[in-house]
Amino acid sequence: MKNILIASFDMEVGGVERSLISMLENFDYKNYVVDLMLYKHQGDFLELVSDKVNLLGEVPQYATFRKSIGEILKDKQYSIGLSRVFSKINAGILGKVKKFEEPGYYQMQLMWKCALPFLPEVNIQYDVAISYLWPHYFVAEKVSAKKKIAWIHTDFSTVETDIQLDLKMWRKFDYIVAVSEACKTSFLxxxxELKNKVIVIENITSPEFIREMANRKVDNPMIKDNRFKILTVARLSHAKGIDNAVKALKVLKEKGYHDIAWYVVGYGGDESMIKGLIKESKLDDSFILLGKKTNPYPFIKEADIYIQPSRYEGKAVTVGEAQILSKPVMITKYTTAKSQVKDGFDGYITELSIEGIVSGVEKLYNNFDMRQKLINNCSNTNYSNSFELNKLYKII
Incomplete structure (x- = not known):
């Protein structure tokens, strides 16, 4: 049996973490022994990790990547704390000089590079080591394995990174897995120069699991809401475009669509900004933040339509989950959108703008036949894809 290490940050509620849960649930444990390295043992999804996986103990130095600088210094991890301060200052300066829209990715790169000398190595020799979430420095630099594989979940054309710094890391891997063809294209x-390393393995979805979870009872205000209900499940961040959703609903209300309610399941750094935008737009009773939910599926089940208003995506896990639950899906025209839905068949792609979102909602709201067509096509499509794991076994 081959020994495999899979590394990721934590098990907080998110699309990447949900896809990891699905992969671990469907893994071939007859032929592989799997160790899971989580830098921090936290997150509501932790209890969903398969009991066939060996969860390695938390290592204090790696746990710092999910802590604030203050917490790191309090824990007396002074070298790592100072490296974080240095990377934050440098990323801030360079971000302003180069006018980065989101310097957080560059800061993350610098943070790992500066912290590397203070991080311990893993003293186990693995057959295969998989790094599931960028940046992949831990597996690249601190793990000994015959074969190394890195996963990419985002549209790299939209994020600001130091390309040369990244290339040094990517070259340490034998394979790089993109979660969609469009994700692969944007990465390349x-x-x-990494063309020969990149393959596509889609996020593993389990329709049976999703439908079973959707039928569980949860405290859900959507059930008693008789309005036309839109749902989005997403991190409250710039990438996910929730601010544009608020602005779009304001326009829809001004156009006379008073019986629309937009619910959002999720949490994140932009929460206070979005709450302010909701209040300013006088949408407190119709744009409703439900917060973090371990099980988003009962909320998807209650929606009339599901919308992903993102600015960019690798491949949004929640869109596929909404399709499994036979919901009319609308997504914005981000770079990888065409790999996410078949436009007009099992989803609708609208322009990536506030006006585009407004137009798309109007179209679906006013066209019952279109919604029914999307529902029927989703119902008649088999979204199960555990066979995707065969591609991973092949390269292992």
């Missing part, structure tokens, strides 16, 4: 537009 930035890192063309």
């Amino acid at each position: 537009n930035k890192y063309g």
Whole structure:
């Protein structure tokens, strides 16, 4: 049996974490022994990790990547704390000079690079080591394995990174797995020399699990809401475009669509900004933040339509889950959108703008036949894809 290490940050509620849960649930444990390295043992999804996986003990130095600088210094991890301060200052300066829209990715790169000398190595020799979430420095630099594989979940054409710094890391891997063809294309537009390393393995989905979870009873205000209900499940961040959703609903209300309610399941750094936008737009009773939910599926089940208003995506796990639950899906025209839905068949792609979102909602709201067509096509499509894991076994 081959020994495999899979590494990720934690098990907080998110699309990447949900896809990891599904992969671990469907893994071939007859032929592989799997160790899971989580930098921090936290998150509501922790209890969903398969009991066939060996969860390694938390290592204090790696746990710092999910802590604030103050907490790190309090824990007396002074070298790592100072490296974090240095990376934050440098990323802030460079972000302003180069006018980065989101310097957080560059800061993350610097943070790992500066902290590397103070991070311990893993003293086990693995057959295969998989790094599931960028940046992949831990597996690249601190793990000994015959074969190394890195996963990419985002559209790299939209994030600001130090390309040369990234290339040094990517070159340490034998394979790089993209979660969609579009994700692969955007990655290679930035890192063309890695062409021979990149393959596509889609996020593993389990329709049976999703439908079973959707039928569980939860405290859900959507059940008693008789309005036309839109749902989005997403992190409250710039990438996910929730601010544009608020602005779009304001326009819809001004156009006379008073019986629309937009619910959002999720949490994140933009929460206070979005709450302020909701209040300013006088949408407190119709744009409703439900917060973090371990089980988003009962909320998807109650929606009339599901919308992903993102600015960019690798491949949104929640869109596929909404399709499994036979919901009319609308997504914005982010770079990888066409790999997410078949436009007009099992989803609708609208322009990536506030006006585009407004237009798309109007179209679906006013066209019952269109909604029914999307529902029927989703119902008649088999979204199960555990066979995707065969691609992973092949390269292992």
